[in-house]
Amino acid sequence: MKNYRYCFKKLLKFIPAGFIAVMLISYGFPHKDSVEKSIRCLNLTNISCPRCLPQSARHIVPEKKTLCLKLSGRLGNNLFQIASVFGIARAKDMHFTLKYSQHLKHLKEIFKIESLLVNISCPENFITDVKHCSFSNVVLKYPNNKDYLMYGYFQSWLYFFSVEPEIRTMFTFQSKIRDEAQNILRNITQFHHQKYSLTNNNSMTYVGIHIRRGDFLKERNVKLGYKTAPALYFENAMEYYRKQFTNYIFIVCTDDIEWSTKNLGHKSTYYVHEAFYIDFAVLSMCNHSIISVGSFSWWSAWLANGQTVYYPHPFEKNTYLETKFSSHTRDYFPLDWIPIDI
Ligand SMILES: *[C@@H]1O[C@H](CO)[C@@H](O)[C@H](O)[C@H]1NC(C)=O
Ligand SMILES: *[C@@H]1O[C@H](CO)[C@@H](O)[C@H](O)[C@H]1NC(C)=O
Ligand SMILES: *[C@@H]1O[C@H](CO)[C@@H](O)[C@H](O)[C@H]1NC(C)=O
Ligand SMILES: *[C@@H]1O[C@H](CO)[C@@H](O)[C@H](O)[C@H]1NC(C)=O
Ligand SMILES: *[C@@H]1O[C@H](CO)[C@@H](O)[C@H](O)[C@H]1NC(C)=O
Ligand SMILES: *[C@@H]1O[C@H](CO)[C@@H](O)[C@H](O)[C@H]1NC(C)=O
Numbered sequence: 001m002k003n004y005r006y007c008f009k010k011l012l013k014f015i016p017a018g019f020i021a022v023m024l025i026s027y028g029f030p031h032k033d034s035v036e037k038s039i040r041c042l043n044l045t046n047i048s049c050p051r052c053l054p055q056s057a058r059h060i061v062p063e064k065k066t067l068c069l070k071l072s073g074r075l076g077n078n079l080f081q082i083a084s085v086f087g088i089a090r091a092k093d094m095h096f097t098l099k100y101s102q103h104l105k106h107l108k109e110i111f112k113i114e115s116l117l118v119n120i121s122c123p124e125n126f127i128t129d130v131k132h133c134s135f136s137n138v139v140l141k142y143p144n145n146k147d148y149l150m151y152g153y154f155q156s157w158l159y160f161f162s163v164e165p166e167i168r169t170m171f172t173f174q175s176k177i178r179d180e181a182q183n184i185l186r187n188i189t190q191f192h193h194q195k196y197s198l199t200n201n202n203s204m205t206y207v208g209i210h211i212r213r214g215d216f217l218k219e220r221n222v223k224l225g226y227k228t229a230p231a232l233y234f235e236n237a238m239e240y241y242r243k244q245f246t247n248y249i250f251i252v253c254t255d256d257i258e259w260s261t262k263n264l265g266h267k268s269t270y271y272v273h274e275a276f277y278i279d280f281a282v283l284s285m286c287n288h289s290i291i292s293v294g295s296f297s298w299w300s301a302w303l304a305n306g307q308t309v310y311y312p313h314p315f316e317k318n319t320y321l322e323t324k325f326s327s328h329t330r331d332y333f334p335l336d337w338i339p340i341d342i
Helices: 002-012 017-027 032-045 055-060 075-091 102-110 161-170 175-195 219-224 231-244 257-263 276-285 295-304
Strands: 066-069 095-098 148-150 205-211 248-254 269-271 288-290 308-310
Touching: 066 075, 075 095, 075 102, 075 148, 075 161, 075 276, 075 295, 102 276, 175 248, 175 269, 175 276, 205 231, 205 276, 205 295, 231 248, 231 288, 231 308, 248 257, 248 276, 257 269, 276 295, 288 295, 295 308
Parallel strands: 066 095, 066 148, 205 248, 205 288, 248 269, 288 308
Antiparallel strands: none
16 A cells, blocks of 8 residues: 555656546546556556556556667767767656667666666657767757657767766666776775785775777778877876875776877876776776766766866867867866866
């Protein structure tokens, strides 16, 4: 009975008062059993998919349409897509679901996002973004009385800052990955303590550094306008944190260890090179971040949720990539992130 009341209260939030009045006048009070059955269904689907409810229960849920997201690209792209389309759906008072795909299967192994997995067929009519790395009103302007397939990059924090707590809950690591990342940090800390004869009481500040180079240096990408951050940027960024903290460790994840070991200082600097999702988890468990380019960098910092230092020239001037950003690039880089220019 307690559950029933709890659920019913929860359910009431989703039903406009006028609707209930009309329902009561037309049909009398809804039968308790049918309400309970519907609530069970709502619980199962986490109110994310009215179409998944049995026909008999649909009248209980106000008719909302659904944004169905088709994922594309890799980890960082997928996180932008999920966060942004979730935010857009919320802003437009629509439901959010993910189209089942291989991407999703992999994401599920990394994050606890089971509650979002609904296997339904997505609509054909689709909406996409034009400027991948900026906020666009246009994708918010379509009417919300139709289901849509969402396909694009949506790489702007402006799409989802209003649902930040929910996004953080959604992107919680699976325990196995979290534990492995924690072990790595612990191991490095122990090693560091021994090396510098520190006591375990010295509280440590972890600064994650992500250095993306590899694919960004390929001729094709250079032509499109992709850039990498230069050595001096990392040096200045590390100095920024050295000035603030006494006991710190830099944790570096990179696809170019050779360049990094040659160009970065060595003191209190440790390299982690495991599966990409372990590196990602380690970076996002650090207290603060130094990022380079690309959405993997971006998300490791957003999840770490401390101070973030970034390289403010993500593209070469007069290139294709430049056309994907807003002129000030602040649609892409959150306002409290700190640019370090050189
Ligand atoms: C629905 O979920 C809530 C909390 O998630 C739970 O307390 C309740 O027992 C569930 N109700 C039913 C009918 O399954
Ligand atoms: C429902 O989904 C939201 C995110 O969409 C999540 O925060 C919440 O914990 C989920 N609730 C249940 C009962 O699964
Ligand atoms: C999703 O639904 C389709 C069609 O109903 C089915 O072929 C597919 O196996 C389902 N996938 C999962 C993971 O349940
Ligand atoms: C722990 O650190 C030591 C020294 O750096 C290293 O040799 C070892 O492989 C590490 N173990 C794990 C589980 O990371
Ligand atoms: C470290 O902490 C332990 C207990 O928390 C305490 O007994 C010890 O004196 C501390 N050592 C130093 C050097 O502060
Ligand atoms: C810094 O990060 C470590 C590792 O995730 C965490 O245990 C610690 O609580 C963090 N410190 C602060 C001050 O947030």
